[in-house]
Amino acid sequence: MSERKIVLSAKDIEVKFRVRDNYLTAIRNVSIDLYDGETFAIVGESGSGKSVFTKTFTGMLETNGQISNGSIMFDGKDLTQLKTDKDWEGIRGKKISTIFQDPMTSLNPIRTIGSQITEVITKHQGVSASEAKAQAIEIMTRVGIQNAEHRFDEYPFQYSGGMRQRIVIAIALSCHPEILICDEPTTALDVTIQAQILELIKDLQKELKFTAVYITHDLGVVASVADRVGVMYGGQIVEYGTVEDIFYDPKHPYTWALLSSLPQLGEKGKDLYYITGTPPSLYNKIIGDAFAPRNEHALKIDFVEEPPFFKVSDTHYAKTWLLDPRAPKLEKPEVINNLHEKIKKMTSKGGAFYVE
Amino acid sequence: MSNKDKEVLLSVKNLEVTFHNEGRRFRAVKNANFDIYKGETFSLVGESGSGKTTIGRAIMRINTLSAGEVIFKGKRISGKISKEDDRDVIRSIQMIFQDPAASLNERATIEYCVSEGLYNFHLYKDEEERIAKVDKALEDVGLLPEHKSRYPHEFSGGQRQRVGIARAMIMEPELIVADEPISALDVSIRAQVLNLMNKLKEEKGLTYLFIAHDLSVVRFISDRIAVIHLGRIVEIAETEELFKHPLHPYTISLLSAVPMPDPQIEKAKKLVVYDESKRDHSGPKPVLQEIRPGHFVFANDREMAEYEAKLQEMEKAEASAK
Numbered sequence: 001m002s003e004r005k006i007v008l009s010a011k012d013i014e015v016k017f018r019v020r021d022n023y024l025t026a027i028r029n030v031s032i033d034l035y036d037g038e039t040f041a042i043v044g045e046s047g048s049g050k051s052v053f054t055k056t057f058t059g060m061l062e063t064n065g066q067i068s069n070g071s072i073m074f075d076g077k078d079l080t081q082l083k084t085d086k087d088w089e090g091i092r093g094k095k096i097s098t099i100f101q102d103p104m105t106s107l108n109p110i111r112t113i114g115s116q117i118t119e120v121i122t123k124h125q126g127v128s129a130s131e132a133k134a135q136a137i138e139i140m141t142r143v144g145i146q147n148a149e150h151r152f153d154e155y156p157f158q159y160s161g162g163m164r165q166r167i168v169i170a171i172a173l174s175c176h177p178e179i180l181i182c183d184e185p186t187t188a189l190d191v192t193i194q195a196q197i198l199e200l201i202k203d204l205q206k207e208l209k210f211t212a213v214y215i216t217h218d219l220g221v222v223a224s225v226a227d228r229v230g231v232m233y234g235g236q237i238v239e240y241g242t243v244e245d246i247f248y249d250p251k252h253p254y255t256w257a258l259l260s261s262l263p264q265l266g267e268k269g270k271d272l273y274y275i276t277g278t279p280p281s282l283y284n285k286i287i288g289d290a291f292a293p294r295n296e297h298a299l300k301i302d303f304v305e306e307p308p309f310f311k312v313s314d315t316h317y318a319k320t321w322l323l324d325p326r327a328p329k330l331e332k333p334e335v336i337n338n339l340h341e342k343i344k345k346m347t348s349k350g351g352a353f354y355v356e
Numbered sequence: 357m358s359n360k361d362k363e364v365l366l367s368v369k370n371l372e373v374t375f376h377n378e379g380r381r382f383r384a385v386k387n388a389n390f391d392i393y394k395g396e397t398f399s400l401v402g403e404s405g406s407g408k409t410t411i412g413r414a415i416m417r418i419n420t421l422s423a424g425e426v427i428f429k430g431k432r433i434s435g436k437i438s439k440e441d442d443r444d445v446i447r448s449i450q451m452i453f454q455d456p457a458a459s460l461n462e463r464a465t466i467e468y469c470v471s472e473g474l475y476n477f478h479l480y481k482d483e484e485e486r487i488a489k490v491d492k493a494l495e496d497v498g499l500l501p502e503h504k505s506r507y508p509h510e511f512s513g514g515q516r517q518r519v520g521i522a523r524a525m526i527m528e529p530e531l532i533v534a535d536e537p538i539s540a541l542d543v544s545i546r547a548q549v550l551n552l553m554n555k556l557k558e559e560k561g562l563t564y565l566f567i568a569h570d571l572s573v574v575r576f577i578s579d580r581i582a583v584i585h586l587g588r589i590v591e592i593a594e595t596e597e598l599f600k601h602p603l604h605p606y607t608i609s610l611l612s613a614v615p616m617p618d619p620q621i622e623k624a625k626k627l628v629v630y631d632e633s634k635r636d637h638s639g640p641k642p643v644l645q646e647i648r649p650g651h652f653v654f655a656n657d658r659e660m661a662e663y664e665a666k667l668q669e670m671e672k673a674e675a676s677a678k
Contacts, residue, residue, distance in 0.1 A: 045542045045543065045544065046542055161404075190403040190404055190569060191403070191569060191570065191571070191610065191613045191614055192403060192609060192610060192613040192629070192630065193403075194613065194615075195612070195613040195615070195627050196627070196629065198615075199627055217542060217543060218543075218615065219543070219617040220572070220614065220615030220616055220617050220622070221615050222617075223615060223616065223617050223618055223619045223621075223622040223623075224615045224619075224622040224623070224625075226619070243619040244619055244620075247617065247618060247619055257544065258543065258544070259617070261543055261544045261546070261547040262543070262572075262617050263546065263547065263550065263572055263573045263575075263576045264572045264575075264576075264616065264617060266547075266550075266576035268576070271551045271554070271555075272547035272550055272551055272576065273547060274544055274545070274547035274548045274551065275544040278512055339617075339618060340618055340620055340621070343616055343617065343618040343621055344618070344621060346599075
């Protein structure tokens with residue numbers, strides 16, 4: 001892993017929002033390296049800061065927000081130093097693109113699909129109109145729009161939800177970005193369409209070799225797409241590792257809780273596990289481990305001092321005192337033990353659930 | 357377990373809903389037939405536009421039927437019915453909605469939100485009884501009496517959904533139509549609401565019609581599942597039977613599309629895409645037929661023979677595995 005090329009390196013990022021006379025700390029000292037060509041998934045509940053964090057990569061924080069600490073190194077530049085839209089030109093939309101949740105809000109309803117794709121191509125590549133159109137049709141075909149030449153002149157409302165999301169992907173990829181940020185790309189779509197869109201992004205990634213960053217709350221999606229996973233809680237990444245590390249050998253109690261509350265693991269007639277309490281308020285200074293008040297395994301020190309990252313393996317790190325040598329030995333909850341065997345038993349009870 | 361001995365609470369017969377738009381007709385639900393037994397959770401699963409919500413709304417009598425009928429406790433409740441029956445049905449069939457924030461009046465206190473049904477139907481003798489009922493309803497859903505004076509915005513998503521459930525429960529309904537009640541909630545909160553729904557089902561003997569698009573959730577909560585595609589019910593079976601022996605190609609594609617929280621399985625999985633137009637439609641018109649007791653599939657005779665062969669093969673494989 002270590003010899004792989006790092007494309008983006010975020011260090012000690014802190015993001016603050018000014019809300020009336022108060023400051024809200026949405027991101028608290030998050031560091032992460034993204035490797036070339038990998039898929040990194042950030043998973044967490046709403047309000048954990050996953051969207052805000054990736055917005056710093058493209059300078060798209062709301063106007064009341066600011067990066068108050070840290071650096072983001074990309075392409076030899078520190079992205080936190082870029083201020084104006086002009087500074088961002090050449091990076092946002094060209095080298096780092098984003099796909100958002102709702103394709104209808106990312107597309108302009110009163111302009112044709114074709115003009116919205118060619119706009120990006122002419123803007124960033126400076127090619128002629130006819131060349132841009134040819135490229136646009138090619139990429140439309142590539143994302144699975146049949147009869148692209150004809151549909152080039154249609155409007156967004158003439159496309160279905162899944163097709164619109166394909167167009168958004170086409171626009172995002174039209175400049176061959178190095179990083180594609182997918183912010184809940186399939187949450188607004190049906191499951192069958194979701195599966196197709198995820199498949200499409202995977203195929204395109206193999207072909208175009210970009211790095212993908214997924215933001216999602218759906219652990220199923222994470223399992224399907226990710227090489228590595230970062231679990232976010234209360235504005236911090238609390239655990240990260242390969243997708244196998246996180247699903248089969250989770251170390252942080254929050255990751256345990258998240259996996260345990262999956263409805264797929266529920267047994268008929270028994271209650272599902274759920275996390276009590278509510279996420280921490282980000283207006284106040286958080287002392288100790290942010291998850292401690294909701295954590296049934298919390299140690300005394302969790303309320304006093306913030307845990308550092310402990311190394312589990314070369315790829316796997318977790319921010320919990322449980323990994324300190326002095327901590328009591330604690331095993332992950334029974335429900336998520338042997339996760340693979342459990343899910344496998346469920347999915348292949350002799351039936352044609354999956355074609356394997 | 358024979359379905360014949362169970363009491364049918366609600367029965368949907370040849371139900372059709374047609375929408376008219378600028379002279380064009382659109383059949384949103386085509387010839388739907390199913391029974392819901394007392395005390396069970398019956399799920400309708402399908403994609404957006406499949407007509408699952410329309411069926412729920414037709415049962416609630418929000419959408420009028422263009423054909424067929426809905427029978428509740430042996431009485432027809434669709435079309436024109438007497439005033440007393442109407443009141444009775446409104447009280448006994450309640451609904452829980454997807455977005456708890458949108459379904460509660462922002463400017464009303466929780467007390468008012470929960471009592472609204474009581475006010476409308478004068479289901480209380482005096483203030484004291486009303487307050488006692490509100491307290492009881494809130495307690496049932498795990499909220500506290502002191503929450504009464506608060507406003508919906510002061511609650512988290514999961515708590516708001518509990519208020520939505522309390523609002524329905526206070527009417528002492530027999531059937532609850534829950535339309536995507538957890539889709540708008542976070543993973544951890546989902547679990548709470550599902551547990552609550554299960555608890556109420558056991559304690560009060562409730563029956564649910566659960567409308568959802570997510571099969572993984574549905575599996576945990578349902579006793580039986582109906583899969584609906586383009587306004588047509590294509591398969592009905594008991595939950596485990598459906599997961600074990602899915603027959604209709606649409607059911608199979610829907611099952612394969614749900615991402616499972618297991619990287620090994622997900623990465624080995626092959627996607628099955630269902631395309632209605634590419635199927636073999638030869639032979640007579642298909643109908644919903646019973647292939648095994650309680651397991652119905654939408655098929656004609658030729659397809660029935662294919663499904664039968666497939667089912668026997670699966671059963672043989674299972675027998676030899678044991």
